[in-house]
Amino acid sequence: xxxxxxxxxxxxxxxxxxxxxxxxxxxxxxxxxxxxxxxxxxxxxxxxxxxxxxxxxxxxxxxxxxxxxxxxxxxxxxxxxxxxx
Amino acid sequence: xxxxxxxxxxxxxxxxxxxxxxxxxxxxxxxxxxxxxxxxxxxxxxxxxxxxxxxxxxxxxxxxxxxxxxxxxxxxxxxxxxxxxxxxxxxxxxxxxxxxxxxxxxxxxxxxxxxxxxxxxxxxxxxxxxxxxxxxxxxxxxxxxxxxxxxxxxxxxxxxxxxxxxxxxxxxxxxxxxxxxxxxxxxxxxxxxxxxxxxxxxxxxxxxxxxxxxxxxxxxxxxxxxxxxxx
Numbered sequence: 001x002x003x004x005x006x007x008x009x010x011x012x013x014x015x016x017x018x019x020x021x022x023x024x025x026x027x028x029x030x031x032x033x034x035x036x037x038x039x040x041x042x043x044x045x046x047x048x049x050x051x052x053x054x055x056x057x058x059x060x061x062x063x064x065x066x067x068x069x070x071x072x073x074x075x076x077x078x079x080x081x082x083x084x085x
Numbered sequence: 086x087x088x089x090x091x092x093x094x095x096x097x098x099x100x101x102x103x104x105x106x107x108x109x110x111x112x113x114x115x116x117x118x119x120x121x122x123x124x125x126x127x128x129x130x131x132x133x134x135x136x137x138x139x140x141x142x143x144x145x146x147x148x149x150x151x152x153x154x155x156x157x158x159x160x161x162x163x164x165x166x167x168x169x170x171x172x173x174x175x176x177x178x179x180x181x182x183x184x185x186x187x188x189x190x191x192x193x194x195x196x197x198x199x200x201x202x203x204x205x206x207x208x209x210x211x212x213x214x215x216x217x218x219x220x221x222x223x224x225x226x227x228x229x230x231x232x233x234x235x236x237x238x239x240x241x242x243x244x245x246x247x248x249x250x251x252x253x254x255x256x257x258x259x260x261x262x263x264x265x266x267x268x269x270x271x272x273x274x275x276x277x278x279x280x281x282x283x284x285x286x287x288x289x290x291x292x293x294x295x296x297x298x299x300x301x302x303x304x305x306x307x308x309x310x311x312x313x314x315x316x
Contacts, residue, residue, distance in 0.1 A: 016234070017268075019194045068151065071144055071180075073187045074234060 003084035004049045004057035010070050010077045011042035045069055054081045086112040086315040089128040091158065093119045093149045098135035098171065098291060105291035106132070110307035119152040129314040130167040131158055133174030135227070135289060145188065145230045146176030155181055167211055167314060168283045169306070172228055175275075175285035184278055184285045185243070186235030188228075192268025196229040200300075201266055203274050203288060204254040207247045210277050211313040212284045215305040221258045222302035224288035226266060231287040233269035233276075243276055251275035251286060 012018045018040050025039040047064075051057035058081045070077040088106045092099045099116065107114040115125055119138075124131070139148035149155070155177075162168045162183050170178035178184045191197060200223050205216040216222065235243070243249055252272040255264040265272045267287070275286030290303030 016189070017192070019190050019192060023194055068147060069143070071147070071187055073236070074189055 001050045001052065002057075004051055004054055005082050005084045006047050006049050006057060006061040007080045007082075008045040008047075008061065008065060008069060008077055009042060009080075010045065010065075010075050011040055013074055013076050016074050042075075048084055049081070054083075057081050086110075086129055086311045087127050088112055088114040088130050088132055089117045089125060090114060090132045090134055091117045091119060091154055092134075093136070093138035093152060095138045095140055096134050096136035096173070098173075098289060101289070101291045102132045102134045102171070105294040105303065106307050109294040109301070109304055110311055112307070112311055117154060119149065119154050122153050122157065124154075124157050124161055128161075128166070129316070130169060130310050131161060132291075133158070133168065133170040133177050134291070135172030135174060138173055138177065141173075141230075144176075144180070145173060146178075146180040149173075149177045150180040159183060162278070162283050165280065165282055167310065169212065169310070170283070170285040171289055171291060172226075172231070172287055175287055176230065178283060178285045183283050184276060185239045186233055186276070188230045188287065189232045189234050190230055191228070191232050191266070196227075197231075197266050198225070198227040199266070200225050201274075201288060202254050202256050202258075202264065203251040204258050204260055206249050206252055207277075209247075210250055210281050210284065211310060212277070212306055213250055213309055214313060215309040219258060221254060221256065222305065223256075223293065223300050224290055224303055225292050226288045228267070228287055231267040231269065233273045233287075235270065240270055243273075244271065246279070248277050248279070249273055249275070250277055250284060251288070
């Protein structure tokens with residue numbers, strides 16, 4: 001068994017109104033950053049996964065996302081797996 | 086009539102639910118701790134109360150739904166037992182897959198705590214027989230994630246099968262954008278599952294059961310359950 005680091009970026013799915021992101025975007029516009037747009041706020045999860053190889057670690061992380069970490073009705077997620085230091 | 090109220094760390098409407106069902110609706114009510122692995126004998130209806138179970142960590146209701154008792158609650162519901170999820174309880178029931186859709190952040194981003202009006206859409210459920218269809222009741226809401234969302238096909242299924250139980254409306258019963266406090270699709274405030282034995286609603290009927298508080302409209306939900314489920 002090896003140790004892998006799984007990093008998960010969770011964002012609201014395209015088309016789901018991100019009210020928090022919109023509010024921060026408006027706040028940036030009010031302090032003179034009109035060039036910033038399409039701001040989305042998400043969550044970042046980092047965890048250690050024990051597995052035989054990185055593919056197996058990614059599969060376990062994906063299962064964990066589907067079952068608990070993300071809500072597939074409104075959220076997308078992206079998993080990056082690397083060797084643990 | 087016997088209710089069981091599930092208590093999670095962070096539940097804060099459990100005692101209101103106990104008082105509403107026992108003192109005002111005259112039933113027997115017991116608490117069920119979230120780590121329990123069985124449901125007490127003779128329970129007719131389980132209430133998943135409001136609050137901030139597990140501090141709303143990760144997502145509202147996400148952690149509570151993996152508590153040991155939830156396996157039993159799912160079995161109870163699948164065997165036809167009645168389950169009422171209020172506010173955080175509604176969020177937990179969607180996370181547990183007992184109800185479709187999800188409750189996302191209010192459109193206004195704010196936590197909203199105020200009285201709202203609800204239009205009774207379906208009074209044939211065990212939860213609403215004491216109300217007439219189109220009857221308007223006044224019930225408080227207190228939430229930040231109450232904006233009901235589901236895929237269009239899920240919404241059609243709910244609408245076509247009369248599974249929307251309550252909609253937000255104004256005091257005259259007009260279901261309008263202005264009367265929608267949180268952005269919920271079609272002003273949906275409460276839905277039932279396909280079998281009709283699981284109701285989730287964001288407003289708090291248990292908070293309006295004592296006339297001394299100025300309104301006892303919430304009692305109709307518990308009186309409906311008493312009438313329909315009493316052995």
